[in-house]
Amino acid sequence: DTEVTQTPKHLVMGMTNKKSLKCEQHMGHRAMYWYKQKAKKPPELMFVYSYEKLSINESVPSRFSPECPNSSLLNLHLHALQPEDSALYLCASSQDSLNQPQHFGDGTRLSIL
Amino acid sequence: QKEVEQNSGPLSVPEGAIASLNCTYSDRGSQSFFWYRQYSGKSPELIMSIYSNGDKEDGRFTAQLNKASQYVSLLFRDSQPSDSATYLCAVWGNAGKSTFGDGTTLTVKP
Secondary structure, X not given: OOOEEEEOOEEEEOXXXXXXXXXXXXXXXXXXXXXXXXXXXXXXXXXXXXXXXXXXXXXXXXXXEEEEEEOOEEEEEEEOOOHHHOEXXXXXXXXXXXXXXXXXXXXXXXXXX | OOOEEEOOOOEEEEOOXXXXXXXXXXXXXXXXXXXXXXXXXXXXXXXXXXXXXEEEEEOOEEEEEEXXXXXXXXXXXXXXHHHXXXXXXXXXXXXXXXXXXXOEEEEEEO
């Protein structure tokens, strides 16, 4: 069991669908992250929120849209994805500064048909 | 040159042996260093964090940091088959984010 909860665990969607990935943490952490991980590769940073503000966007295509409604929640809205976007999407959180260790959720395995 | 490089695997050690994983980084201003373990199909799990030069021990694990040589390592004693996983080195640097190495896959053989 992890303290960062991600839903859904698995998602299959077509290229024209709109869906959202959700992440929740109740550790009082103020930094939250989205990563994308392909098989046998390390996690690739997508977005960082610090104190609910977007602080890093790693030039991610606009078909991925992050949202941080409050300090405990992080969403990733998906629209018009491509087959190459199929991957494990990981959410992580850390205390109050970005050089703290990150705690990862179990991830959402996304497949684009 | 990659920002964070780990010793290429896969690495295989017998049960009970010492396993040594190495990581070098290019950003001399890096401040924080982390080791994560990732089992196949699972998410990364933090094992150790180290911030200052020297050794840090936690149970069977010892992290070593040498900022002058831009080198961080993870050793673990009495390796068990359950230690078989991919180990990721992550370095927090001046860009304000953590960069992961490609990982080293370790197999501990009974």
